[in-house]
Amino acid sequence: MDKRNVVDIPAQSGMAVRVRAGQIISLVDVEGEQVADVFACSAARRDEWLSAGHTRTRTRRLFPRVGDAFYTRFYRPILTFVDDTSPGAHDMLYPSCEPAMYRRMGADENHPNCRDNFMRAAKAVDWAPEVIPDPVNFFQNTPVNAAGELEVKTALSKPGDLVTLRAEMDLVFVATACAQDLAPINGARCTGLRLEIGGPGDLGAIGGGHE
Template structure:
């Protein structure tokens, strides 16, 4: 897939923040603003969920997004659709090439099934999502729980699909300094788990920081 660079200068961003390796991040991107996730050291999987800002009932839908674009991978030009059929975000720039929306988030259960029983206790993206949602709920006095989780995007993650329709977790295709950038088509709450996974090659078994940036409406 063709790589498309952004014309936006990080020095003009209204918000810049480093998300530490293995940690969650949650914030709001207003309509028309640009939102970038920068892979600082390369091949770091960034599990991400999107919600309509005024109600978590409307959220990113992998099924609707895949059906609408006729492609299981995400890249520049992809409209990220909600479960109500509305466009939450549009990917406007991408220097990685493609992103996964099938592999889901690692969890205690998947760590056990995919790897070993003694991996169950290891920190996971599902844990990160629940921690961030709990903090968000306390801040805004909302009742938020695991029922508010849905299928997520794995930015920068390489999950090839075999001819038999099975998913495989392969070495990443990103590199230091690559990024994906989106335009918010409505006010959107973004929930990120900067994946802490240590058991598959998607991040070379070494979680690293990423940076998030937001620009004013263009």
């Protein structure tokens, strides 16, 4: 029997979960139009993390597609993208939002941000990278146009849309509900996400963080 563990990620915050190889992770955009920054690293060695750049190189694509794997910086598959109920717009080019970006946009430097939310959530499961990996930004609708420019658009995902991933190794998985409310990527307001972990094994330690 499929036993599901559910983790709610409040708006403008992040959560970390331990996932075993073979388990299925569903990432749900609960209210729609909400970007999810996703990070992952090997449970066996924290310096082997999901690399958006290595994934682009390995898949020869700018954006993730169902059927493809995501790769670590050592070119090993760490997650496979197995299903997607959203219109399919996702990003693999942007770093997470961070204090310097919000300062540049004229906001207070204490504005909630995915970088700090990632670090806080990851630290709770003993992952403290010196360099912040570029995330996979599920539901982020920032396509490349014919002129080679990145366009910044609102996420296309509807309430309840979800992406499904399979863990290809024992790993630590971190997702942040993007805190960006100065650009239109998250629609009219920032909202929360939900993680559902299914399959064999127990959900391990959970760590969270938000401002």
